[in-house]
Amino acid sequence: MEIKNPLYKNIGAHVINTVFTIDKGEIKVLLIKRNNEPFKGKWALPGGAMYNNELIEESAKRELKEKTNITDIDLLFVGVEDKVDRSPLLRMLAFIYIGLVDIEKVNILKETNKTIDADWFSINNIPELAYDHNNVLLKAIEKLKDMIISSNILKKLYPNGFTIPEIHKVYEEILGIEIDRRNFRKKLLTQNIIIDTNETINFEGKKPAKKYKFNEEQKDKRLF
Amino acid sequence: MEIKNPLYKNIGAHVINTVFTIDKGEIKVLLIKRNNEPFKGKWALPGGAMYNNELIEESAKRELKEKTNITDIDLLFVGVEDKVDRSPLLRMLAFIYIGLVDIEKVNILKETNKTIDADWFSINNIPELAYDHNNVLLKAIEKLKDMIISSNILKKLYPNGFTIPEIHKVYEEILGIEIDRRNFRKKLLTQNIIIDTNETINFEGKKPAKKYKFNEEQKDKRLF
DNA sequence: CCAAAAGTGTTATGTTTACACCCATGT
DNA sequence: ACATGGGTGTAAACATAACACTTTTGG
Numbered sequence: 347m348e349i350k351n352p353l354y355k356n357i358g359a360h361v362i363n364t365v366f367t368i369d370k371g372e373i374k375v376l377l378i379k380r381n382n383e384p385f386k387g388k389w390a391l392p393g394g395a396m397y398n399n400e401l402i403e404e405s406a407k408r409e410l411k412e413k414t415n416i417t418d419i420d421l422l423f424v425g426v427e428d429k430v431d432r433s434p435l436l437r438m439l440a441f442i443y444i445g446l447v448d449i450e451k452v453n454i455l456k457e458t459n460k461t462i463d464a465d466w467f468s469i470n471n472i473p474e475l476a477y478d479h480n481n482v483l484l485k486a487i488e489k490l491k492d493m494i495i496s497s498n499i500l501k502k503l504y505p506n507g508f509t510i511p512e513i514h515k516v517y518e519e520i521l522g523i524e525i526d527r528r529n530f531r532k533k534l535l536t537q538n539i540i541i542d543t544n545e546t547i548n549f550e551g552k553k554p555a556k557k558y559k560f561n562e563e564q565k566d567k568r569l570f
Numbered sequence: 571m572e573i574k575n576p577l578y579k580n581i582g583a584h585v586i587n588t589v590f591t592i593d594k595g596e597i598k599v600l601l602i603k604r605n606n607e608p609f610k611g612k613w614a615l616p617g618g619a620m621y622n623n624e625l626i627e628e629s630a631k632r633e634l635k636e637k638t639n640i641t642d643i644d645l646l647f648v649g650v651e652d653k654v655d656r657s658p659l660l661r662m663l664a665f666i667y668i669g670l671v672d673i674e675k676v677n678i679l680k681e682t683n684k685t686i687d688a689d690w691f692s693i694n695n696i697p698e699l700a701y702d703h704n705n706v707l708l709k710a711i712e713k714l715k716d717m718i719i720s721s722n723i724l725k726k727l728y729p730n731g732f733t734i735p736e737i738h739k740v741y742e743e744i745l746g747i748e749i750d751r752r753n754f755r756k757k758l759l760t761q762n763i764i765i766d767t768n769e770t771i772n773f774e775g776k777k778p779a780k781k782y783k784f785n786e787e788q789k790d791k792r793l794f
Numbered sequence: 795c796c797a798a799a800a801g802t803g804t805t806a807t808g809t810t811t812a813c814a815c816c817c818a819t820g821t
Numbered sequence: 822a823c824a825t826g827g828g829t830g831t832a833a834a835c836a837t838a839a840c841a842c843t844t845t846t847g848g
Contacts, residue, residue: 357581357582357583357622358581359581359663398581398654398661399654399661400654401652401653401654402650402652402663423649423650425647426626426647426650426665428625428626429625430622430623430624430625436622437622437623439583439626441650509827510827510828511826511827526810526811526812526813527827527828528812528813528828528829528830529810529811529812531828531829532809532810532829532830533809533810536808536809537809548819549826552818552819552820552824552825552826552827553817553818553819553825553826553827553828554818554819554827555826555827555828556827556828568792733800734800734801735799735800750837750838750839750840751800751801752801752802752803752839752840753837753838753839755801755802756802756836756837757836757837760835760836761836772846773799776797776798776799776800776845776846776847777798777799777800777801777844777845777846778800778845778846779799779800779801780800780801
C-alpha cells in the first residue's frame with residue numbers, strides 16, 4: 347500500500363467519501379472501480395490515506411479530487427470507522443464524509459491513476475464493495491436521513507430549483523415514510539422555506555410542475 | 571511523553587473526556603490536575619493516548635477510569651480535533667467524548683499516578699486548561715446543547731428522578747434561552763415524557779416539589 | 795403573615811393531520 | 822376521452838405561547 351510515502355506515518359488514517367446526488371428522483375452514490383490491489387477491479391467509495399500535514403477534511407477533498415475530479419464541494423463529517431482489524435497491515439482509522447452534488451454540474455473522471463471506472467449507483471442497488479465500504483455506506487445513508495430533516499439541505503441538493511413532487515419523492519425515499527403530498531407542500535410553503543419561481547417543468551407527459559427554489563433568507567429549520 | 575510504550579505508534583490518537591453532571595441545578599464538568607509535564611500542575615480534561623489494540627471509545631473509557639475512577643459510563647462521540655500542530659511532537663488527533671454522571675453516585679479519585687487533584691467546575695467558571703482543552707470543552711458544551719434537546723437525556727442525567735423546577739433550570743442554562751416554566755411542565759407532561767412518582771422533595775425552605783421520572787416507554791422525542 | 799418558589803388553568807395562535815376535488819398534459 | 826400525476830382548500834386535532842392566580846413551606 348501507500349506506506350512508503352513519507353507523508354504517511356504509522357497508525358493510519360484514511361478518509362472515505364460518500365457523494366450523493368439525485369438523478370431523476372432517485373438517490374445515487376458515486377463509486378469508483380479500483381485499479382490497484384487489494385480489491386483490484388472492485389467498486390469502492392472514493393477515498394484514501396490522509397497526509398500528516400493536512401486536516402482530515404482537506405484530505406477527504408484532495409482524495410475526492412484525485413479519484414473523481416470533483417472539487418469545490420462541502421463535505422460533512424459522518425463518523426469514524428475504528429474496528430481494530432479493519433486493515434490487516436496496521437491500525438487504520440477511517441474518517442467518513444458525505445458530499446452532495448448536482449449531477450448536471452459535475453464532470454466525473456472515469457479513469458485516473460488509481461481508478462478504471464466511476465459511476466453513480468442507486469442506493470437501493472449497491473454492488474459488493476472493497477474493504478468495509480458497504481458498511482461505511484450504510485452509516486452514511488443513516489446520516490443522510492438526519493441531514494435531510496434539515497431544510498437547508500434543499501439548497502445543496504437542488505441549487506437550481508426543484509419541483510415539489512420531486513423532493514417529495516426524495517424525502518419519502520430517504521426517510522422511509524409516507525408523507526401526504528398536500529401537507530408536505532403546505533409545510534414548505536407556509537413556513538417560507540421555498541419560493542415559487544413562476545417557471546414550470548415538463549416531464550414526459552402529465553401536468554407540468556411548478557419550479558421552486560430554496561429561500562436563502564430562511565434560517566435552517568427542522569422539517570420532521 | 572508516553573511514546574515509548576510499544577502500544578502507541580506513529581501518528582498519535584488521543585481521547586479526551588468531558589464528563590458532565592448536575593450539582594444543585596448547575597452544570598459542572600470534571601477536571602483533573604496534571605502531575606506530569608507538559609502542563610504539570612494545570613487543570614485538564616481527563617484523557618490520554620489511544621492504544622492500537624482498542625476501539626476509540628474503549629480507549630476513552632480506559633483513560634477515564636485510570637484518571638478519575640469512573641466506570642460503567644456511556645460515552646457519546648462529539649468529534650475530532652485535528653489541527654495539524656496541536657501537538658508539537660507529532661501529528662496528534664484528539665477524539666472527544668461526552669459522559670453524563672450522577673454526582674451522588676460517582677466516587678472520583680483525587681489522586682492517581684498521573685494526577686494530583688480532581689474536581690467539578692461549573693461550566694460558567696472554567697480555569698485555563700492544559701493543551702487546547704478550553705477549546706475542546708467549548709465544543710463539547712455545544713454538543714451537550716444538541717443532546718439535551720432530545721428527551722432521552724433526562725434518563726441519563728437523572729436516573730433517580732428529578733423535579734420539574736430542577737430540570738427547567740438546566741434546560742434554560744444549557745440552551746441559553748428563557749423557557750416559561752408552566753409551558754415547560756405542560757410539554758413534558760402532555761407528551762408523556764415524564765411520570766409523576768407521587769413523592770416530593772424538600773429543598774431548604776419553600777414549597778416541596780414533586781418528584782418525576784423519565785417515562786421509559788416513551789420513544790425519544792425532540793423537545794426544542 | 796410574608797416572601798419565595800411550586801403548582802395549576804385558560805385562551806389565542808400556529809402546526810400537523812386527514813381527506814376530496816379540480817386541472818393540464820400525452821396518448 | 823381518459824389516465825396520470827400536479828395543484829388547491831378546509832376542518833379537526835394537536836402543540837405552543839402568553840399570561841395570572843393559588844398553594845406550601847420556613848422564617
